[in-house]
Amino acid sequence: MTAVSALPDDWALPGLTPFNEAWFTSGAIAVQRCISCAVLQHPPEEICRACGSMRFEPAPLAPTGTVYSFTVVHYAANPALASSVPYTVVLVSLDEAPHVRVVGNLDGHDVTIGMPVVATWEERTADDGRTILLPQWRRP
Amino acid sequence: MKGAAVVVGVGESPYYERGGAPETEFQLACIAIRHAVADAGLAMSDIDGVVSYMDRNEPVRLSAALGMGDLNWTAQTFGGGGNGAGAAVTLADAAISAGYAECVVAFRSLAQGQFARYGQAGRVRRSTGAAAFTAPYGVLTPAQTTALQTTRFMHEHGVSQDSLAEVALASYAHAQRNPRAIRYGNPLTRAAYHASRWIAEPFHLYDCCPENDGAAAIVVTTAARARHLRRPPVAIVAAAHGVERGDGAAAFNDVHFPTAHHRHVGRTLWARAGVEPADVPVAQFYENFTGPVLMAITEMGFCAPEELNEFVGDGGLQWPHGRLPINTAGGNLGEAYIHGFGNVVEAVRQIRGESTCQVDGAELSLSVSGPNYAPGSAVLFGTG
Numbered sequence: 001m002t003a004v005s006a007l008p009d010d011w012a013l014p015g016l017t018p019f020n021e022a023w024f025t026s027g028a029i030a031v032q033r034c035i036s037c038a039v040l041q042h043p044p045e046e047i048c049r050a051c052g053s054m055r056f057e058p059a060p061l062a063p064t065g066t067v068y069s070f071t072v073v074h075y076a077a078n079p080a081l082a083s084s085v086p087y088t089v090v091l092v093s094l095d096e097a098p099h100v101r102v103v104g105n106l107d108g109h110d111v112t113i114g115m116p117v118v119a120t121w122e123e124r125t126a127d128d129g130r131t132i133l134l135p136q137w138r139r140p
Numbered sequence: 141m142k143g144a145a146v147v148v149g150v151g152e153s154p155y156y157e158r159g160g161a162p163e164t165e166f167q168l169a170c171i172a173i174r175h176a177v178a179d180a181g182l183a184m185s186d187i188d189g190v191v192s193y194m195d196r197n198e199p200v201r202l203s204a205a206l207g208m209g210d211l212n213w214t215a216q217t218f219g220g221g222g223n224g225a226g227a228a229v230t231l232a233d234a235a236i237s238a239g240y241a242e243c244v245v246a247f248r249s250l251a252q253g254q255f256a257r258y259g260q261a262g263r264v265r266r267s268t269g270a271a272a273f274t275a276p277y278g279v280l281t282p283a284q285t286t287a288l289q290t291t292r293f294m295h296e297h298g299v300s301q302d303s304l305a306e307v308a309l310a311s312y313a314h315a316q317r318n319p320r321a322i323r324y325g326n327p328l329t330r331a332a333y334h335a336s337r338w339i340a341e342p343f344h345l346y347d348c349c350p351e352n353d354g355a356a357a358i359v360v361t362t363a364a365r366a367r368h369l370r371r372p373p374v375a376i377v378a379a380a381h382g383v384e385r386g387d388g389a390a391a392f393n394d395v396h397f398p399t400a401h402h403r404h405v406g407r408t409l410w411a412r413a414g415v416e417p418a419d420v421p422v423a424q425f426y427e428n429f430t431g432p433v434l435m436a437i438t439e440m441g442f443c444a445p446e447e448l449n450e451f452v453g454d455g456g457l458q459w460p461h462g463r464l465p466i467n468t469a470g471g472n473l474g475e476a477y478i479h480g481f482g483n484v485v486e487a488v489r490q491i492r493g494e495s496t497c498q499v500d501g502a503e504l505s506l507s508v509s510g511p512n513y514a515p516g517s518a519v520l521f522g523t524g
Contacts, residue, residue, distance in 0.1 A: 007278050012264050014272035024272075043273045043391045069292035069398070074338040077261040077281045086338075089279055091288055091392050101392050105277050113295045127265060134276060 006087040006105065008080060013124055013132055019044040022058035027121050027133045030058035031100055042100040063119035065092040065137075068101055070111045090137055092117055104137040116140055145236035146366045146373035146524050149182065149359035150485045151175025155322055155476035159253030161353035169197040169249035170206055172355035180359040181370035182243060187359070189213030189244030191231040193224020194479065197249050213241035217381070221282065222426045222472075222480035223401070223510025224248075226517030227381035229484060232360040242361060248481035249355035257351050258282065258477075270390035282428055283348055286512050287340040289398035290431025294342060296398075297445035299434060301342060303452050305333045307430035308346045310457035311467045315474025317496040322352060323474040347430040349472040356481040358488060366524065373524030374491040377504065378413035380405045381517035388514055400435035400511035402518065409518050410441065415504065417441045420520070422465050422490050422499040423506040424483035427472045432511030437464075440508055440518065459497035468497035480509050484519065491521050 014024050022030040023044065032044040036053035040061075047054050069091040076082045088106045093099075106117065118140050121133040153163070153171040161168060177184055187208040190199035199214040213235040217227040225248065232244040252258060261280035266272075279285060293299060312328035315321035328346060336345035366373035384404035386395030396403070410416055417440060425433045434448055442464060443451040450456075451463060459465035469475045469486040476482055487507035489495045499505075508518045 007276075011278070012267045012275045014276055015266035015268040017268075017272075020272055041389075042393055043270060043389075045389075049389075069288045069295070069392075071284060071287035071291055072338070072341045073278060073284055073287075074340065075259075075283070077259065077278075077284070078263050080263055081278060084278070087278055089277055089284065089288065091292070099393075099395075101397065103274050103277050103279060103391055113292070 006084045008084065009124070011080065013126055016126070016130065019046060019056070024132050024134065025130070026058060028058070028060040029063045029094065029119055029135065030060050031094070031097060032056050033059035040097050040100060042102065061094055061096040065094045065102070065117055067091070067111060067113055067115045067117060068093040069113060070106070072109050090117065092137055102135065104135055106137050144363060145233045145360050145376050146363050147358050147376065147488050147521065148361050148366050148369050148371050148373055149176040149178070149180025150357070150488050151177070151179050152320070152356040152478070152482065152485060153354050155320060155352055155354040155478070157322060158257065158351035158353060161251055161253060165249050165251035165254050166197050166201070168251060168353065168355040169202060169247060172249065172357040173202065173206060173245050173247055176245065176357040176359050179371065182359065185209045186243045187245055189232065189235050189241030191215045191228045191235070191244060191246045192248055193217045193228045194221070195248055196255070213244060219513065219515050221510045221513035222428060223381070223513050223516050225426065225480040225484050226379060226507060226509035226519045227515065229360070229376065229519045230379045230381050230517065233376050233379050236360055236362055242365060244360045245357055246360060247355060247357035248479045250479050251353040252351040253353050259348070259351055273391040283343055284340045286429045286432050287343050288392060289435070289512055290342055290429070292398045293431065293435055293445070297448065299445070300449050301334070303434060303449050304342065304347055304430040305330055306452040306455070306457050307427055307433045308333055308473055309455070310462070310465070311427060311471040311473035313458050314468050314497045315470030318469045318475055321470035321475040322350065323470060342431065343429055349428050349477040352476040352478065354476050354478045356478045356485045358484060363524065372492060374488045375522045375524045377520040377522040378409050379517070379519040380408040380412065381515050382408065383515040398435065400432050400439050401514040401516035402436045402439035402508065402511065405516040405518050406440040409520060413520050420504045420506045421502050422468060423508065424468070424471065424487045425466050426480040426483055426509045426511060427467060428511070433466070436508050436511040459499065465497065465499060468495050468499070483507050483509070487519065487521050491523055
């Protein structure tokens, strides 16, 4: 549970829904999979784009991927982030589902497209006391 | 469509730095609309339709305040961002072409001094919807989301930082000839561009639009009505707004990512117009940030992505000698950021021969709105 985010501990958390809960709480790269046609879609949607089903299950995938794109953010868009800049945002293409692109932070600013990364989870506590395991990324 | 609707008036409020407007956003809207209606030679009571995008100033309030006629059409487009500029024109065109209304105002008013700043993000404890997948990671503003798209686009096609600079240099160069422009009297050099601080890589300060206060408007009516008005009509030769199949997925999961969302719009526009990019001598490209402009130039079909560095290089986007002069009033970067509606007004002025960077004899003039936020939109104006 290494924290790689440069953002403050009390920065925004995802609001949990039945559709995104597995992604943000399971501690796995749990991509939404359609029970009817097995298509993987991300971010989770309320209906399967391929077959129209509304029933899903989490599909745990290998927590590995490559950097598809990135930006190093230098300007703090909120004063609460003033001591966090510069921070690195990556888009990660999953090894087992390359069409799925996942947003995360990466420790440090040494980043290139195509660089392999592995997932790590940042443990946070939501206002209602639930534990959120926020997927983040680090070098292997 | 295809010549049924024409633009007969344009107008704007004074443009200000963010927080510099003595008027409220609603007052700015009223000023721009009054100017456009007066420019058309119409009475306010002739106006029977109002369209916009992402605007807070509701048509019923505007119509009561300004003394418009009986309203027959009000509409606003869905979707985020400046993509709505061209889309709003399609709503006006649709209303006129279908006969729902006869004189429609399309406008946008935006006072970032009075309301929230686009370059800032509020602090929330719980991010919902698509933002749940981005805000916790500090992906909060259009600069950051378009940076992620632009980084990948540059990587895939070998697009240089200097090509990003060309967009900013064109806007600033053109703003030096436009007294309305906020950057009038403040030229930009290539060295100053590269020396400016990073906002979100690959965007320097000068890759980013400013935050401004102002409003812009046009009046759209029928070709028949236009024959009795004071201004030469400017035809809406074709307009399109939409998104390619699969490219509405959130959090960077568009099928064709990175995309400016203009491939489908471009194909549709050129097919409707019966012309091609090479026929167009001048264009306005909504530049929230420079990278999306380059993506939109290729997706609209002006060149292949691999040809961009050559197409835009050495002042390729600058009036009067560039291959394709863009943002000839200074655009969002140099004139003012009115969420891209200033670009629509300028595209009309090019056909009227009134631009401060006038392309001689321009008979077609393109306005491409809001790259990177779906749906995209574009309007091709022409001589009426």
